[in-house]
Amino acid sequence: MSVKRFLSSIIVYVLLYSDNLSAQKRPDPIVIILDEYIVPIKTVDPDSSFADIGFLKVTLKDKQVIGLGEGTHGSHEFFRYKDRLIRFLVAELHFKAIAFESDFAAVQQLDEYVIGRQDRIRFLGGFPLISETKEMLAWLREYNKSLPLGEKVRLHGLEARSVANITKLLLDSLPNLSAENRKVLSKICNIPEYLLKQQDIAELQSCIPSLYSSTTKASDKLPQRYIRLLEQKTAYILQPIRKQVGMRDEAMFENAVWIKEMAAAQKLIIWAHNGHLSKENIFTQVPLGKYLSEKYGTGYFSIATDFNHGEVRVHAKHKGEYKSRPVYFGPAKSAKEYEFCFGQARYENFLLDLNEAVKNPELKSWLEGPRMMKLIGGTPTPSESKLSISRCFDLLCFFRKSTASK
Known part of the structure; x- marks a missing residue:
């Protein structure tokens, strides 16, 4: 190859390479x-x-x-x-209600902290309690300090993730429980969830109608929601995995609507x-x-x-x-x-x-x-x-x- 042809080839290569680089940089x-x-x-x-x-x-x-x-x-x-x-x-x-893709009972404990009823966070799981969210909770607590209860920012969970957590809430909030129902709830809440059998969940589910019948007062709205959360959770567990798909979102929607209706300014x-x-x-x-x-x-x-x-x-x-x-x-x-x-x-x-x-x-x-x-x-x-x-x-x-x- 002649020197002239060699130099021409180099020039063509450099030009083509430059064009390729420009094309790569061009958005x-x-x-x-x-x-x-x-x-x-x-x-x-x-x-x-x-x-x-x-x-x-x-x-x-x-x-x-x-x-x-x-x-x-x-x-x-x-x-x-x-x-x-x-x-x-x-x-x-001026939003006053925040709901999390988290366990209802667990977030209720965080709510107690941000409204000032508890001095420390009682952590029940089911929530991303990490450095970043701890800062947010501390800010909400400080923001709420000077506000009357009806104007404080409140926190909520959108689902029942733990059988034990929701059964304990029911035991604490329903003083008129029958001895039979109290026995079932007490037994279930002391069994680790991974050891619960379908018959345990079915037994718990069978209590639900009588739980509802024990909440007839107008002031029973929160206990009634606890029962509904238990109803959602037991129905979910008893379904085959292929039928569980979508049940979480449907339950979270129902609970979100309830929370919104209870919230300040909705x-x-x-x-x-x-x-x-x-x-x-x-x-x-x-x-x-x-x-x-x-x-x-x-x-x-x-x-x-x-x-x-x-x-x-x-x-x-x-x-x-x-x-x-x-x-x-x-x-x-x-x-x-x-x-x-x-x-x-x-x-x-x-x-x-x-x-x-x-x-x-x-x-x-x-x-x-x-x-x-x-x-x-x-x-x-x-x-x-x-x-x-x-x-x-x-x-x-x-x-x-x-x-x-x-």
């Missing part, structure tokens, strides 16, 4: 449009000023139920930002996983959010959280046993994932009003997907289901990087 065309609609998340510090999210007062002013979702149960940023939004909703929009914040707060089916079961959307229409507002890559605290097998530990999830690699474009946006962390974004035809088509979105529960196995993010949620809080909750 996806949808990102350019996306950048026009996103608002930067300036801080996740719950103690910071609300100046940067003040615009949400207009967006949320007429909402009756606001769902605060989480794409994982173990991301530090999600918990901190949800704490910030809780404080905003309480201080600026306004409610719900803290749960994105998958439960979706306004459309993501999996085979109907989610809590869809029930809420059908009942309250535009009065229900669903906020999702999402991330591109980083560590998440999950229960994962390590050296032969399951433990809570950080697991790394890599960045999106395909345009079939929403995070692929979100991760290229000009702000690392941002808010996206999905209801506004879909007014742009190109963005509407992209946001309707369907595409994959990171949905991680308590284990390291993500969801494999596609969804339409703009149909499932109203607002997105996106973080480019997740760090494990503490």
Whole structure:
């Protein structure tokens, strides 16, 4: 090969290589449009000023139920930002009730702490009591200090996760229990749940009609809810696994409606996983959010959280046993994932009003997907289901990087 031809080849190669590099750096065309609609998340510090999210007062002013979702149960940023939004909703929009995807009896003990009836948290399980949520509980306790009981922020659980917890509540709240029912409840609440047999649950279930008959006064609304929680829990346990799918969301919806009706101004914040707060089916079961959307229409507002890559605290097998530990999830690699474009946006962390974004035809088509979105529960196995993010949620809080909750 001549020197001239060799040099020509080098020049062509360099030009082609440069073009490839430019193409790799050039963002996806949808990102350019996306950048026009996103608002930067300036801080996740719950103690910071609300100046940067003040615009949400207009967006949320007429909402009756606001769902605060989480794409994982173990991301530090999600918990901190949800704490910030809780404080905003309480201080600026006067929400007085918060319900958690947690055990009713366990959260009742946290409620006793935040309203000042207990000086220390009595932990019964069924709630993510970690560094991030302890800070939130301490803030709510301080906020409540100077308020009369009827104006204090109250906490609630959305389900009965523990047979023992709910039976103990019934034993404490129903002084007129028959000797036979008291004997059954006392026996069941002292058996570890993993040792309970179907005949134990069936025996407990058979007590329910007479439990209801012992609560006839107008003041018995709370004990009646305890009985209903027990009824939901026993029905769930006695069903085959394939029929249990969806029963949790249906029960949480019923309990959320009850909590909302009991709450001051009938306004409610719900803290749960994105998958439960979706306004459309993501999996085979109907989610809590869809029930809420059908009942309250535009009065229900669903906020999702999402991330591109980083560590998440999950229960994962390590050296032969399951433990809570950080697991790394890599960045999106395909345009079939929403995070692929979100991760290229000009702000690392941002808010996206999905209801506004879909007014742009190109963005509407992209946001309707369907595409994959990171949905991680308590284990390291993500969801494999596609969804339409703009149909499932109203607002997105996106973080480019997740760090494990503490």
